[in-house]
Amino acid sequence: MEKRLYEKIVMNHRPKEHRLRNAITAFIVGGIVGVIGEGLLELYTYYLNVSSSDAAVFMMVTLIFLASLFTALGFFDKWVNFARCGLIVPITGFAHSMTSAAIEFKKEGYVTGLGANIFKLAGTVILYGIVSSYIFGIIRYFVLGGV
Numbered sequence: 001m002e003k004r005l006y007e008k009i010v011m012n013h014r015p016k017e018h019r020l021r022n023a024i025t026a027f028i029v030g031g032i033v034g035v036i037g038e039g040l041l042e043l044y045t046y047y048l049n050v051s052s053s054d055a056a057v058f059m060m061v062t063l064i065f066l067a068s069l070f071t072a073l074g075f076f077d078k079w080v081n082f083a084r085c086g087l088i089v090p091i092t093g094f095a096h097s098m099t100s101a102a103i104e105f106k107k108e109g110y111v112t113g114l115g116a117n118i119f120k121l122a123g124t125v126i127l128y129g130i131v132s133s134y135i136f137g138i139i140r141y142f143v144l145g146g147v
């Protein structure tokens with residue numbers, strides 16, 4: 001079969017992407033994650049009498065724990081398929097990528113499987129997060145005049 005004919009057949013049978021619906025869903029789900037995070041902050045600050053900076057740490061740890069737990073139980077992937085960036089962009093997405101890589105490569109052993117592959121996806125996030133923060137730090141230094 002010719003390559004062009006094959007590509008035409010594939011394009012005709014590819015499901016249509018609903019970008020507006022995906023954007024609205026991601027916005028709503030991301031907002032829900034934000035509301036849950038804010039609720040956890042309020043819970044830790046007012047009801048458990050923790051300082052706001054410590055409450056922020058506890059809130060992040062709680063969201064990371066829940067995302068990792070739900071990934072290990074097997075239904076976080078279904079939520080991600082529905083919500084897309086609404087769950088992947090917040091810190092829950094980072095926890096999901098780490099946990100799913102750990103689960104996937106665990107059978108290959110702790111060193112060559114888990115240890116070597118746990119940062120497979122999350123490593124790029126860490127790398128570009130550090131590089132971009134360095135670049136923005138330099139820009140801020142020169143814009144604000146060394147403050």
